[in-house]
Amino acid sequence: MKTPSVTVPALTTCAYCGVGCGVSMRPEGDDFCAEGDPNHPANHGRLCVKGSALGETLGLAGRLLQPEIDGQPVSWTQALDTLAQRLQAVIREHGPQAVAFYGSGQLLTEDYYVANKLMKGFIGAGNMDTNSRLCMASAVAAYKRAFGADAVPCSYQDLEQADCVILTGSNTAWAHPVVYQRLVQAKQARPEMRIVVIDPRQTATCDIADLHLALRPGSDAALFCGALNAMAESGNLDRDFLHHHTHGAEETLQAARDWTVARTAAFCELPAEQLLAFYQMIAGCTRLVTLYSMGINQSSSGVDKCNAIINLHLATGNIGREGCGPFSITGQPNAMGGREVGGLANQLASHMSFTAEDIGRVGRFWKSDNVTQSAGLNAVDLFRAVEDGRIKAVWIMGTNPLVSLPDADRVRAGLARCPLVIVSDIMRDTDTTRAAHICLPALGWGEKNGTVTNSERCLSRQRAFLPAPGEAKADWWILSQVAQRLGFGQAFAWQHPAEIFREHAALSGFENHGARAFDISGLATLSDEEWDNLRPVQWPVNAAHPQGTARLFTDNTFFHPDGRARLVAITPRLPVSPTSAAWPLIMNTGRVRDQWHTMTRTGKSARLMQHISEPFCQFHPDDAPDIQAGDLLRVASSHGWLLLRAQPDNLQPRGSVFVPMHWNSRFSQQARVDALIAAHVDPLSGQPESKHMPVSLRRWQAAWQAELFIRGEEREPPVTAYRSLITQPGITHFTLADSSLPADWMAWLDESYATNQMVCQTARTGDDGFSLLAWADGALQLAFYARRTPPSPDRQAVVAAFTTPPHTASQRLALLAGRTARDTPPAGAMICSCFSVGEIRIAQAVQQGCHNVQQLGETLKCGTNCGSCIPELKNIIARQRVTQTEGDSQ
Numbered sequence: 001m002k003t004p005s006v007t008v009p010a011l012t013t014c015a016y017c018g019v020g021c022g023v024s025m026r027p028e029g030d031d032f033c034a035e036g037d038p039n040h041p042a043n044h045g046r047l048c049v050k051g052s053a054l055g056e057t058l059g060l061a062g063r064l065l066q067p068e069i070d071g072q073p074v075s076w077t078q079a080l081d082t083l084a085q086r087l088q089a090v091i092r093e094h095g096p097q098a099v100a101f102y103g104s105g106q107l108l109t110e111d112y113y114v115a116n117k118l119m120k121g122f123i124g125a126g127n128m129d130t131n132s133r134l135c136m137a138s139a140v141a142a143y144k145r146a147f148g149a150d151a152v153p154c155s156y157q158d159l160e161q162a163d164c165v166i167l168t169g170s171n172t173a174w175a176h177p178v179v180y181q182r183l184v185q186a187k188q189a190r191p192e193m194r195i196v197v198i199d200p201r202q203t204a205t206c207d208i209a210d211l212h213l214a215l216r217p218g219s220d221a222a223l224f225c226g227a228l229n230a231m232a233e234s235g236n237l238d239r240d241f242l243h244h245h246t247h248g249a250e251e252t253l254q255a256a257r258d259w260t261v262a263r264t265a266a267f268c269e270l271p272a273e274q275l276l277a278f279y280q281m282i283a284g285c286t287r288l289v290t291l292y293s294m295g296i297n298q299s300s301s302g303v304d305k306c307n308a309i310i311n312l313h314l315a316t317g318n319i320g321r322e323g324c325g326p327f328s329i330t331g332q333p334n335a336m337g338g339r340e341v342g343g344l345a346n347q348l349a350s351h352m353s354f355t356a357e358d359i360g361r362v363g364r365f366w367k368s369d370n371v372t373q374s375a376g377l378n379a380v381d382l383f384r385a386v387e388d389g390r391i392k393a394v395w396i397m398g399t400n401p402l403v404s405l406p407d408a409d410r411v412r413a414g415l416a417r418c419p420l421v422i423v424s425d426i427m428r429d430t431d432t433t434r435a436a437h438i439c440l441p442a443l444g445w446g447e448k449n450g451t452v453t454n455s456e457r458c459l460s461r462q463r464a465f466l467p468a469p470g471e472a473k474a475d476w477w478i479l480s481q482v483a484q485r486l487g488f489g490q491a492f493a494w495q496h497p498a499e500i501f502r503e504h505a506a507l508s509g510f511e512n513h514g515a516r517a518f519d520i521s522g523l524a525t526l527s528d529e530e531w532d533n534l535r536p537v538q539w540p541v542n543a544a545h546p547q548g549t550a551r552l553f554t555d556n557t558f559f560h561p562d563g564r565a566r567l568v569a570i571t572p573r574l575p576v577s578p579t580s581a582a583w584p585l586i587m588n589t590g591r592v593r594d595q596w597h598t599m600t601r602t603g604k605s606a607r608l609m610q611h612i613s614e615p616f617c618q619f620h621p622d623d624a625p626d627i628q629a630g631d632l633l634r635v636a637s638s639h640g641w642l643l644l645r646a647q648p649d650n651l652q653p654r655g656s657v658f659v660p661m662h663w664n665s666r667f668s669q670q671a672r673v674d675a676l677i678a679a680h681v682d683p684l685s686g687q688p689e690s691k692h693m694p695v696s697l698r699r700w701q702a703a704w705q706a707e708l709f710i711r712g713e714e715r716e717p718p719v720t721a722y723r724s725l726i727t728q729p730g731i732t733h734f735t736l737a738d739s740s741l742p743a744d745w746m747a748w749l750d751e752s753y754a755t756n757q758m759v760c761q762t763a764r765t766g767d768d769g770f771s772l773l774a775w776a777d778g779a780l781q782l783a784f785y786a787r788r789t790p791p792s793p794d795r796q797a798v799v800a801a802f803t804t805p806p807h808t809a810s811q812r813l814a815l816l817a818g819r820t821a822r823d824t825p826p827a828g829a830m831i832c833s834c835f836s837v838g839e840i841r842i843a844q845a846v847q848q849g850c851h852n853v854q855q856l857g858e859t860l861k862c863g864t865n866c867g868s869c870i871p872e873l874k875n876i877i878a879r880q881r882v883t884q885t886e887g888d889s890q
């Protein structure tokens with residue numbers, strides 16, 4: 001338990017997605033409860049499930065709380081001295097290009113600024129890149145091509161004011177839930193608003209779609225070229241805008257001319273009528289927003305796809321006005337802040353690049369004559385350089401590349417050869433800390449203090465409301481200490497993050513004169529107190545816009561030297577790797593509603609784990625007719641293989657399967673999806689094609705499957721071929737499977753958990769079924785259920801028995817069978833995480849007469865808080881109806 005350092009609610013910004021919701025953390029006993037900040041412009045008081053569960057992820061279990069060298073705890077002085085000496089030795093012997101930093105959109109702006117300044121300004125190499133390379137790099141490159149600056153033109157309000165909203169490559173309902181809820185409400189208020197979802201999969205986001213275009217994976221550029229051509233042919237271009245404010249229209253329209261309805265329909269594998277309906281919606285609206293995300297960016301032609309979208313907006317004049325704009329939504333809480341400081345290796349700092357002028361300017365500002373003269377390596381190339389020995393020291397901060405980078409096993413092998421791997425993290429045991437020589441304990445969310453910028457350019461404060469645990473320190477402090485030891489003391493002498501913020505703000509205005517979009521010089525003189533109390537504000541914030549700016553380009557002036565935007569002629573390309581006889585299916589990857597990335601934080605919450613508790617592969621039953629729900633599945637590509645839970649689903653498009661990106665090797669043995677993905681990148685942005693890998697599926701024949709519950713957290717698993725960890729309070733819960741039966745279950749369990757010393761109750765059933773309860777002093781120590789097929793003990797009942805042991809013999813027998821004595825049915829998958837309402841209860845309520853979401857809400861409360869589960873509630877209602885109709889007709 002934590003000792004709160006404050007007694008009043010602390011206002012801060014959510015730790016997770018790029019919506020950037022304001023959160024109020026209210027102390028509640030020893031804990032904190034998260035509530036939406038009603039005054040924050042991003043969420044006006046709303047939160048999604050992950051945001052509301054923030055208080056459940058603050059515990060210190062598993063935290064890295066002391067610096068370590070080669071696995072041994074050391075003092076900060078020892079760690080920093082050793083780190084600096086070893087970095088210095090590498091630089092002396094091999095030059096600054098042999099050193100690299102790999103950062104993250106989850107660092108605060110102040111941390112990020114310091115890392116970038118140290119590498120690009122003082123060590124003097126360009127090799128500072130970030131996980132935003134896997135995320136936003138294509139969107140950044142396209143904005144720069146089109147506008148001459150990496151500037152997101154619009155605000156969330158524009159989404160609400162649009163006549164037509166296109167959501168492409170975005171599962172907004174799950175990945176940006178509060179923006180999705182804002183859209184749901186806007187559509188309720190103005191039912192004439194049209195929403196189009198473009199995604200090969202039918203996702204929860206389709207719930208509000210007037211039109212869902214389930215296009216062929218990777219074919220979006222053709223779809224948008226087709227739309228541009230259709231607008232030209234139907235006289236729906238804004239010729240005046242094109243003439244006065246853009247370049248490149250003629251070539252672009254010429255290139256799009258081939259994309260007739262027939263050709264586009266064939267290429268995108270969509271019915272022509274759907275295309276016509278899509279084009280009509282665009283032609284019929286005067287305010288269009290296209291919101292796009294990873295289904296667009298994570299592609300070997302991601303930049304072209306983004307520009308195809310921007311072309312359509314420029315050509316129809318849907319930019320710079322209320323309710324308009326090409327809106328690339330950011331993923332991480334501070335992805336935008338990273339772009340501001342220059343965290344990508346092809347940016348220098350503060351929206352400046354590597355021209356002689358910019359290098360000189362940054363050098364003058366930083367008072368350094370050692371500013372790097374050229375861009376560094378992007379993430380994929382950076383880890384290749386680690387592998388082939390060009391990079392001899394790498395410092396990874398706030399990201400888990402051994403899970404999230406493509407070709408992740410190769411990255412792991414490369415790191416194993418690197419002479420110096422430094423990792424700053426908040427958790428002790430991650431796939432990446434396991435590869436580190438030096439581990440540095442960072443302050444986490446709630447402990448660290450600084451600023452973040454969300455998708456709509458809104459700067460907000462993340463405030464500390466907890467004391468620093470153990471020896472953990474702020475990332476900016478760690479970096480500054482190393483900089484001082486490398487001899488750059490004066491330039492890194494800050495005592496407080498507000499000092500760093502002021503410097504960053506001053507650099508943004510330095511010799512700017514309106515040439516650079518990012519300008520927050522209006523905040524460069526904030527006092528520490530003003531910085532601490534900073535209210536959310538959208539950049540630019542300068543003399544011309546002292547209160548910030550909701551919308552860019554309202555005067556139709558762009559950042560290219562001639563003030564005009566560029567249309568870019570596009571030749572659509574399909575993904576690099578086609579399917580083949582050996583790899584006949586496309587693997588698409590992405591997010592689930594209740595987990596965050598590699599699960600180091602959301603994995604701590606039992607509640608969040610109940611929605612989806614195992615890594616899975618969703619596929620259309622026609623693609624693997626012999627594989628049933630509950631089977632285990634071997635998914636293989638040319639790069640590796642995974643063992644996942646099979647999830648046949650009629651809604652999954654034929655020919656393509658979906659696997660979540662989240663499970664790391666602590667939570668599941670063989671489920672790191674990026675081990676399967678080839679590192680094909682976009683030639684302009686370097687962003688990998690993470691959503692398109694040819695794979696094969698095969699049923700994995702398990703001799704037995706089991707569920708194991710052991711008292712105590714972080715208990716070791718037994719050795720098995722398949723293993724997944726499900727978070728439970730005070731208990732370690734595994735699902736297990738193996739290809740051969742142990743000779744003796746009792747001996748097998750005893751080997752790992754000394755069950756022979758406990759009082760054991762066992763039961764055997766046919767079908768090789770075996771279950772065991774182990775007791776000590778009347779308290780349940782271990783429960784085990786094995787079968788040839790997946791056993792389905794009532795998990796809630798079993799977990800409850802660890803705190804409230806059953807009294808009677810019949811209750812204990814029921815528990816041994818995996819049931820409660822009252823025989824209430826298990827809850828099933830947790831659909832509503834806010835009120836803990838499971839699938840089975842919801843299905844029962846539907847059978848008992850709840851016919852819509854509202855009635856379900858009145859009866860069970862589900863769906864009445866954050867609303868993230870509403871698409872799933874509708875799905876359950878629809879499925880129950882089908883079942884009932886089938887039943888009636890028999």
Ligand SMILES: Nc1nc2c(c(=O)[nH]1)N[C@H]1C(S)=C(S)[C@@H](COP(=O)(O)OP(=O)(O)OC[C@H]3O[C@@H](n4cnc5c(=O)[nH]c(N)nc54)[C@H](O)[C@@H]3O)O[C@H]1N2
Pocket residue numbers: 017018135168169170171172174175176198199200201203216217218219220293294295296330331332588589590591592593594595596597691
């Ligand atoms: N719950 C949750 N929310 C998150 C995160 C999280 O980890 N968990 N992470 C955050 C981060 S960093 C990011 S970047 C965002 C990502 O947010 P999203 O981009 O919305 O999330 P993804 O699930 O990665 O992918 C979105 C959709 O792209 C679709 N897609 C795949 N291929 C194509 C294609 O060729 N064309 C089109 N049009 N669509 C395609 C996929 O089917 C998927 O539904 O989410 C943020 N929010």
Ligand SMILES: Nc1nc2c(c(=O)[nH]1)N[C@H]1C(S)=C(S)[C@@H](COP(=O)(O)OP(=O)(O)OC[C@H]3O[C@@H](n4cnc5c(=O)[nH]c(N)nc54)[C@H](O)[C@@H]3O)O[C@H]1N2
Pocket residue numbers: 104106107131132134135136294298331332397398399400401403404405424425426427430442443444445448475589590591596597598599600601661673674677690691
């Ligand atoms: N196949 C596939 N791969 C993908 C994606 C996909 O859709 N499909 N999406 C990509 C995208 S968009 C993204 S953004 C990446 C995300 O991938 P990662 O960035 O690798 O994922 P995280 O789990 O967020 O890693 C953050 C790490 O930082 C630690 N941490 C948390 N807070 C702090 C802090 O304050 N300081 C420090 N020093 N450490 C901290 C966490 O414990 C964790 O280890 O994955 C990418 N990889």
Ligand code: SF4
Pocket residue numbers: 014015016017018019020021043046047048049050051052176177178179
């Ligand atoms: S929508 Fe994003 S920022 Fe808002 S509460 Fe949810 S995870 Fe946090």
Ligand SMILES: [Mo]
Pocket residue numbers: 134135136331332
């Ligand atoms: Mo991301």
